[in-house]
Amino acid sequence: MTTFNENRTYGVEIEIEHPTNGSRGANALATAIEIEFATNRIDATCTFEGYNHRDNANNHWKIVTDASLRNGLEVVSPILKGLSGKAQIEAVLTAIKLHGYEVNYRTGLHVHHDARNLTGYQIGAIIGTYTAFQDVIDYAVSPSRRDVSR
Numbered sequence: 001m002t003t004f005n006e007n008r009t010y011g012v013e014i015e016i017e018h019p020t021n022g023s024r025g026a027n028a029l030a031t032a033i034e035i036e037f038a039t040n041r042i043d044a045t046c047t048f049e050g051y052n053h054r055d056n057a058n059n060h061w062k063i064v065t066d067a068s069l070r071n072g073l074e075v076v077s078p079i080l081k082g083l084s085g086k087a088q089i090e091a092v093l094t095a096i097k098l099h100g101y102e103v104n105y106r107t108g109l110h111v112h113h114d115a116r117n118l119t120g121y122q123i124g125a126i127i128g129t130y131t132a133f134q135d136v137i138d139y140a141v142s143p144s145r146r147d148v149s150r
Contacts, residue, residue, distance in 0.1 A: 004082075004083065006081070006082040006083065007081070007082070008081070008113065008114055009079050009080065009081045009085075009114040010079075010080050010081075010085065010111055010112060010113050010114060011076075011077045011078065011079055011080055011111070011112045012076075012077045012080070012089055012109055012110070012111050012112070013074055013075070013076050013077070013109070013110055013112075014074065014075040014076075014092065014093070014096065014103070014108075014109045015066055015069060015072065015073075015074050015103070015106075015107035015108055015109070016072065016073050016074070016075065016096055016101040016102065016103055016107055017069050017070060017071050017072045017073075017101065017102060017104060017106065017107055018071045018073075018099075018100055018101045018102075019071070019100065019102075020071070020100075021071065021100075025099065025100075026048040026063050026065070026073055027048045028099065029048070029063060029073070029075075029095065029096070029099050029101065030046045030047050030048045030063050032095040032098065032099045033046040033061060033063075033075075033091070033092050033095040033096075034046050035095070036091040036092065036094050036095040037088070037091055039091075040087060040091050042084075042087060042088055042091055043059065044059050044060070044061060044078075044088055045059070045060050045061065046060070046061035046062070046063065046075075046092075047060070047061075047062060047063070048062075048063045048064075049062045049063065049064055050064065050065055051064055051065045051067070052064055059078050060078050061075065061076065061077055061078060061088075061092065062075075062076050063075050063076075064076060069106060069107060070106075072106075072107065073101070075092060075096065077089065077092075079114075105142035105144050
């Protein structure tokens with residue numbers, strides 16, 4: 001059984017779309033996320049910054065526009081750690097859902113893992129596992145986003 005590594009850091013980027021208002025509702029979404037943080041006693045903030053690629057290493061979530069999506073935004077976490085980071089993600093996803101945004105076949109959530117302390121063997125094991133289970137992993141993705149040329 002795999003256990004959750006409380007010491008490894010990670011971050012997420014959540015691409016979302018709104019059926020009607022997209023980036024026009026970004027400030028309201030940032031406020032909704034902060035309300036979820038306060039409700040859950042989470043010490044974090046969120047602001048709408050418009051389009052940028054600045055590092056996000058502090059305890060600050062940011063919302064940026066995503067031109068690749070119709071009515072799209074991207075919610076970017078700071079560097080997270082342990083179960084407290086997981087709680088932040090859950091609060092953000094709750095606010096996103098309550099505010100009418102959605103993750104659909106054009107969008108998604110992806111995670112960045114800090115792998116600096118992994119050994120060559122561990123990195124090889126990750127690559128080998130992914131290779132062995134790639135077809136199974138693909139079923140977690142919408143059929144329209146799968147690589148059908150393989």
